[in-house]
Amino acid sequence: MFGPGIRYLARRALVLGIFVAFGITIIRQLAAVFNIAVPTWILACVSTAGVPLYTALRANLRQLHNRREAAKLGARDGLRDVFDEVGPVVNVRPLWADIVVTICPEHIKLILSTDFNNYVKGQEFQYGMSSVLGTGVFNSDGEMWKFHRSLSRPYFSRDRISHFDTFDRHADQVISLIKQRMKTGHAIDFQDLIGRFTMDSATEFLFGSCVNSLHAGIPFPHNAALPLSESGPAKGQVATAFAAAFNESMLHVANRARFGWAWPLLEMWTDKTTAPMRIVSAYIDPIIRDAVEKKKLAKSLALDTEMTDIKFEEGTTLLDELLNVTSDPKVLKDETYGFLSGKDTTQWTITVIMYFLAMYPQFLTRLREEILQHVGPTRRPTYDDIRDMKFLRAVINETMRLYPSVCSLTLKCRQCINATTWPSPDPDDERPIYIPAGVQTPYSVFMMQRRKDLWGPDAEEFDPDRWLDERLKKYLLTNSFQFLPFNAGPRICLGQQFAYNEMSFVIIRLLQSFASVSLDLGAFPPGARPPVEWATQAEGRKAVDKFHPKMHLTMYSQSGMWLKMTEAENA
Ligand code: HEM
């Protein structure tokens, strides 16, 4: 009935009430001493103004305490080096929340792996996400997280050949859509197209029911003069509505994470995720209900007839697999919907791979050679083919190094439970860094994966060979925690192998069919190109990259990735 903001304020009303009452009493006393009459509403306003003062005071007292504790341990106060320090550990304090940002592999290793139990996603994070992701594996800590992780892990620990059938069917559709579009002479928004591929594939292996977004019509460039019959995505289609609702739900969740504890104040009267989640539920709930019913029926049939040897179809979807262990619709939904976010991460990586291949045709040529040599021009790739293709893997790794899908600091973040210290990243000051209890510790994989001291002077260059030549030993093998597109430790991405398979499969299929790829800059709407001042940078990716990267939960290119491709002769 009320929005999250009202609920938030109501919870804090008590504290506020005490504060205001206290303030009023003091001012009344003073007013009595000086014999002036002050209306109550003015008193209330003045007292309320004390709240931010109080918050600031408390934050400062906490800082004093932290400094003392740090000194006791012979450590530096990680929170003191304020804001614009350029070093690898930066402290920011938006809205008086304590945050220590790091880009050091040693610290990230502690957070994700060696000191895993001392870091949680935290309640604040979970509260903002819960109206979309419930309490699924992404959005829980402790025992709840272990429970969810154990539910889904078996599904991903097996190689499922059936996934390849799914990928193949949808890859065929992708290829024929590109061919059709190229015949019109217009570019195609590859980001959107491949998002439909990952959406259709994901809904199929998660629920066994494909949303068919590849059938829903694909957008034309902003500058294309179109016949009336061709107007892009059809409004009102289930697939279009579902994809838009999915995007919107994730966008709000990302926004909430960005505003930390203050987000409910931006959603005073309505929960912004309610409307998109209604559309999502309209699609998913019936599928889950049906699956639960079917399972029940199957069970009762087996009991009635005492045919204990009845074999039910081996679960090939995640939903089937989860039904083995639970029939709670909420658990089933939280779990499966969360997994759908794997669709965005894969979409982004495949999109940037094709972008890099368009930018650097020499690598496209080499990758095609590897594909033709291992798989040939038409055969469908197998798992073994994919495993053996070193250059393909190097291209994928190099892409995820420069443009990791998940790089939002609000997502790549943990909360420290007990106060601790981190090793100093600064050779001139070996005192460790003090990390107070309760502090948020986001880590920037994006920046870490571009550090010149970790990757060499050419860190900002796209060069897949760094994964194959002597640079591998020199840089990466010395510290595996400097490359973390999938995170690491007990919460490492469950879909890592699945994603490598999916991305490899579709790239192979595309390069079997198309011999060259190019960017069509004219098809990018003017407002969506990178800021002009980027081009004047002396070095770095900003100086060369042609799209404008943006971020919600995952990275994406504003207004798409418009490509043209030419068909291979023998495909
Ligand atoms: C290129 C593709 C992908 C990338 C870069 C990626 C990256 C990540 C990252 C960085 C995390 C950690 C997030 C965090 O700690 O908050 C994560 C978690 C996760 N990913 Fe992926 N992912 C990809 C694809 C997928 C796919 C396709 C699936 C499923 C089908 C998937 C399932 C999961 C799950 C279930 C978790 C949560 C694990 C846990 O918290 O225990 N991912 N992924």
Ligand SMILES: *[C@@H]1O[C@H](CO)[C@@H](O)[C@H](O)[C@H]1NC(C)=O
């Ligand atoms: C945090 O400290 C408390 C009290 O010393 C201890 O009981 C608890 O196990 C610690 N938690 C972690 C995750 O280290």
Ligand SMILES: *[C@@H]1O[C@H](CO)[C@@H](O)[C@H](O)[C@H]1NC(C)=O
């Ligand atoms: C959803 O967002 C992605 C970018 O993350 C974009 O490519 C796609 O076109 C969007 N889909 C809809 C239906 O808005």
Ligand SMILES: *[C@@H]1O[C@H](CO)[C@@H](O)[C@H](O)[C@H]1NC(C)=O
């Ligand atoms: C679920 O059931 C199927 C078929 O009965 C079985 O093959 C599979 O191993 C089960 N999965 C789990 C996680 O128990």
Ligand SMILES: *[C@@H]1O[C@H](CO)[C@@H](O)[C@H](O)[C@H]1NC(C)=O
């Ligand atoms: C790609 O990165 C993974 C680590 O995520 C590593 O195990 C693999 O060897 C790398 N492959 C290549 C060819 O660089």
